[in-house]
Amino acid sequence: MCHNLTRFLIPTGTESLDIYICENLERLSVACGTQMNSLDIYKCKKLKWLPERMQELLPSLNYLKLDRCPEIESFPEGGLPFSLQDLVIWNCNKLVNGRKEWRLQRLPRLTELSIYHDGSDEEIVSDELGASSSFKAPHIQSGKL
Numbered sequence: 001m002c003h004n005l006t007r008f009l010i011p012t013g014t015e016s017l018d019i020y021i022c023e024n025l026e027r028l029s030v031a032c033g034t035q036m037n038s039l040d041i042y043k044c045k046k047l048k049w050l051p052e053r054m055q056e057l058l059p060s061l062n063y064l065k066l067d068r069c070p071e072i073e074s075f076p077e078g079g080l081p082f083s084l085q086d087l088v089i090w091n092c093n094k095l096v097n098g099r100k101e102w103r104l105q106r107l108p109r110l111t112e113l114s115i116y117h118d119g120s121d122e123e124i125v126s127d128e129l130g131a132s133s134s135f136k137a138p139h140i141q142s143g144k145l
Helices: 093-097
Strands: 007-010 016-020 027-030 038-042 063-067 086-090 112-117 139-142
Touching: 093 112
Parallel strands: 007 027, 016 038, 038 063, 063 086, 086 112, 112 139
Antiparallel strands: none
16 A cells, blocks of 8 residues: 555556555656556556556557546546557546547557446447457446445
């Protein structure tokens, strides 16, 4: 747990990062040249922003999981990295409710998508996610975890 941390700079050389229960974390940033391939963020209740320019600064990211980050409303401007293959979003209702802006069709390598939300918005229709042709059927579930 990291109660006092409000901002975090992901350092160069980081390949995989799990951020768990940083209740006051509001913003993540990325150092240039980071070759991260996996980012897992869990229960960061005040996190509002993912790193800006993710597409440019995280060119190797292939796995992104966001779990119980209720304040994230959207992905960064410019979108997610083109290398992303697996996207997991659990209980991030503001983000899920803004899904029409995700533009997943811009992610040519995305093959797995898992969304779990509490049903606070209308039903999610896989066609509205706009994924690429390599995309498998998404796993979408409503309910409470």
